[in-house]
């Protein structure tokens with residue numbers, strides 16, 4: 001390993017000095033890294049993990065919860081509550097807001113997370129991950145009700161994810177660029193392997209679940225048709241396609257080598273508002289992508305400007321390399 005691969009702890013202490021980060025936030029980020037290490041350990045056990053398959057419970061969105069979804073959720077709850085400034089937790093796996101404090105105060109944190117993303121990949125031993133986001137309250141809260149945590153993505157002070165792939169990645173932003181770490185087996189440390197990630201502005205690679213072609217609205221269908229027309233089409237060059245069915249894995253690839261990821265509203269998911277959830281999937285990824293120089297849009301609106309109306313609200317999403325997202329947006333005009 002290169003000696004310049006500093007540890008997460010060293011990096012966080014430097015960042016705290018440089019940008020005046022609160023120690024509580026730094027420690028919380030370390031706790032989130034620990035959580036991801038624990039979740040990845042359980043994921044790594046794979047088929048050895050007893051009863052890995054579906055269990056009978058379902059979450060509020062009618063999806064079958066896998067045992068590991070529940071274990072990952074518990075790990076997030078246990079570790080996030082180490083920090084005395086955490087006021088509430090919002091999880092994909094829990095219907096209601098989990099209030100930690102009765103009277104949250106200015107400066108307290110709201111944490112949003114998808115404890116296990118891409119969980120349909122578990123049974124076939126493919127990549128999954130976790131996503132998190134932190135918002136700091138700018139005011140005291142009188143009543144602990146759901147509306148208090150419905151915050152725009154632009155309020156995030158930190159967002160990140162961990163990818164449980166061939167190696168474990170831990171990538172995050174405090175709003176001053178994006179840095180990526182790789183877990184070092186043996187020492188258990190995360191080491192800085194992707195300093196200051198920048199997404200290439202242009203790309204010839206896209207990710208979309210093309211099996212939904214017939215369900216898409218015209219703008220998405222036309223954009224897709226122009227991409228696959230390749231050299232003979234209006235884009236004048238071939239485009240490559242990838243679909244891992246794990247948003248974390250798709251976003252990591254895009255951060256490292258560019259690309260565009262789309263999960264649009266279609267005739268099958270229109271009533272729900274799309275496929276992916278705004279507060280703990282789409283918003284954190286949009287923050288990370290923008291911080292790496294990319295763009296994140298619904299097709300007609302900046303993701304980080306969406307005013308959420310419900311906890312498990314969904315959103316269409318197009319994000320990644322800036323010029324390609326803008327190209328996709330042009331089909332909506």
Ligand SMILES: O=P(O)(O)OC[C@H]1O[C@](O)(COP(=O)(O)O)[C@@H](O)[C@@H]1O
Pocket residue numbers: 092114116117118119120209245246247248275276
């Ligand atoms: O089933 P599809 O259409 O391939 O959708 C895959 C998408 O669903 C998700 O798996 C949803 O996340 P969860 O696994 O957390 O429910 C995304 O990670 C992924 O991009």
Ligand SMILES: [Mg+2]
Pocket residue numbers: 114116117118247281
């Ligand atoms: Mg998810």
Ligand SMILES: [Mg+2]
Pocket residue numbers: 092114115116117118119
């Ligand atoms: Mg999930």
